[in-house]
Amino acid sequence: MTGIIGFGGYVPRARLSRRAIYEANSWFAPNLKGRAGGHRAMANWDEDPITMVVAAARDCLGEGDDRSHVEALYFASTTAPFADRLNAGVVAAALTLNESVEAYDAGGTRRAGLGIVNQALARVRGGGGPSLALASDLRKARMASPAEMEQGEAGAAILLGRDNVLAEHLASASVTVDFVDHFRQSGVEFDYNWEERWVRDEGVAKIVPRAVKAVLERAGLEASAVDYFIFPTTLARMDAQIAKSCGIAAEAVLSSLHDRIGDTCTAHALLLLAQVLETARPGATILVVEFGNGAEALLFRVTEAINSFNPRRGVSGWLDRGREELNYTKLLAFRGLIEIEKGxxxxxxxxxxxxxxxxxxxxxxxxVGGKCEVTGSVHFPPSRFSYDQQKPLLDTQRPYKxxxxxxxxxxxxxxxxxxxxxxxxxxxxxxxxxxxxxxxxxxxxxxxxxxxxxxxxxxxxxxxxxxxxxxxxxxxxxxxxxxxx
The missing domain is CATH 2.40.50 (OB fold (Dihydrolipoamide Acetyltransferase, E2P))
Known part of the structure; x- marks a missing residue:
């Protein structure tokens, strides 16, 4: 049996009020008033996709020092900080994984988050050990744009393996179509978005059901067997419309958390999956779908082992730690969209x-500091010399996380x-x-x-x-x- 053996998430503490965004821009864009409800998660100035997936991975892996069981790490993001440096390598070092770990970056589409879950599953089925799928994004948006209202930031982590499986993987399906609902050229800061009705009617409504139908056929299940349906979208009631067209029960459709954190791009489907696993009952079937240059669909069945696992804090825990932010200019300053006088x-x-x-x-x-094996004292930063009890010691420190x-x-x-x-x-x-x-x-x-x-x-x-x-x-x-x- 292969599937999910661990899960976790991370949501930044600040929750920027959409009302604050609207009030700051209403002189120019009064049409944003209809989008001014709720909050969006706002990463601090010292956060980016790398730091957020480190937090999510720690939430998944727990507080233990030994993470040698993780053999591979896949990091999905459309806004990874480095274009030519292995972002996943920075994450692996922060998590103190063994340097023998396989680490790779993925991007280019918001469904890359589900894509790396498929890659990790394939590796595990091929005989590999536990593999970690991580996703996060931090996108910029122009002032007074709908995207500024809709976007949010978060990180998600799913650990795949064969032992003590919490949710068995039943099937996957992909549909790849160069349907351009939005794009961002290399070197450009902001997305360009196409007309919403076209995206809804010609893109999502026609492409996503194909992936849903394919994954259900491969698993040999009827749509009515789906207990939880996850489909992140900023299109109003589009998740319910897709569910209805595919024969999935209305009560199976899960909230996208749009009112609380916004849309977090590559992380969002995995974040919602991690959240539902916190309370899912054994035997429940979870269908996760993502749209982006086609569609990706994954189907899982929760096992009895789900009762034996708890993330360190969990998505729900991070949601509860939010603090409302009413200062809109912080968002602009933290994203480098306005210049602050540094002095x-x-x-x-x-x-x-x-x-x-x-x-x-x-x-x-x-x-990683150093712990003296003679006196037991801890030093940071570590060094060859330890000074304890008025007596210097040489080369007695061992790595101490x-x-x-x-x-x-x-x-x-x-x-x-x-x-x-x-x-x-x-x-x-x-x-x-x-x-x-x-x-x-x-x-x-x-x-x-x-x-x-x-x-x-x-x-x-x-x-x-x-x-x-x-x-x-x-x-x-x-x-x-x-x-x-």
Whole structure:
């Protein structure tokens, strides 16, 4: 039996009010009023598709240090940060996977998220070990556009394997048609969208049912056997229309979470799949479909093992941690659509020494410190020398993973003297469970969120961007465990 053996998701904390977007742009686009309900998930300035899938993968894999069972990693995104650097390689390093792991990027269509699930399943059926399918996007939209209202950001993770299968894979089907509902040329920031009625009537309504029919025939099931129908779409009531035309019960159609987080592109189908698996009953049949230059459809049946697995926080947990954001200009500033005055303190060069990054990749990308095997003390960054009990020791440190350890704030500061895109700039000394004291930057916090003794957890984020050479540098930051809970 092959199928899903783990799942997880991630939704950024900020939920931008669509009403705030409308009110800022109503002077120019009063027609947006009809779209002004609810919220859209808004990634922080230090988040991108890489950081969001790291969070989703950690949600899926749990808090354990040993992830050697993961043999392959596939990362789908239409907005991956690097065009010529293995984005999946950065993710693998952040997750401290073995360097023998297979890691590949995929993109070019929003159905790439379901596509990499098929690739992972094929690898597992061919004798490979557990394979991780990850998807995330962070798209830019022009001011006062419908896309600005509809889009959102999130990450999703599905682990595929043969042992302790939570949801058995029954069948897959693909339809590939060069139907262009939107496009974005290489080097261009914004999507160009075609007329909505044409997309609905000639694209979705005619192409998606073909994939649904094919996957049901391959599984030998009737449409009435589908218990959960997942079809992400921004077209109003289109999911219910497709279900009806295919013979799927109306009550099987799942909410797309559009009112809460918006449309998250490649991640959305996997995110909804991860959410429904949190509560799905054994024996339930789940049909997941995605439209994009054709259509992709996957069919799963939930097993009894579903009761033995819980994600670290789960999609529902991330949804509950949201905080409403009413400041529309933050979205523009975080996406680089308006230029913020940085002042002289923001002018320093941020060139990354790639040789140093490589030599210290475990510490920088994986937050791996050193633990002295003589005294048991923890050091970060790790080094050849340990200074304990007034006696220096040489070469006694062994790798010690710290990303999954909780920490408490020992001392902290919140200041506006240095340039920081989301002031005030919070940072402080953290004492880690099991040992280790590290000066770290805080993220996803507002004034009053932290104090001495506040429990913190680690999150993989953007440290800064080298604008001169177009290079993004990543590191770990701390955020309060109880934020938004």
């Amino acid at each position: 002289m303190r923001g002018e320093q060069d941020k060139k990354t020494a790639l040789s140093t990054l490589y030599r210290h990749r475990s510490a920088i990308l994986g937050l 710290m990303a999954e350890k909780k920490a408490q704030v020992l001392s902290w500061s919140a200041e506006k003297l240095s340039f920081y895109l989301a002031p005030p700039h919070h940072y402080g000394q953290l004492d880690f469970e099991g040992g280790g004291r590290v000066l770290m930057e805080f993220t996803d916090v507002q004034s009053g969120d932290v104090d001495t003794g506040t429990e913190m957890e680690m999150t993989f984020r953007i440290k800064d961007r080298d604008q001169l050479r177009d290079f993004t540098r990543y590191f770990w930051k701390a955020m309060p465990v109880a934020v938004g809970a």
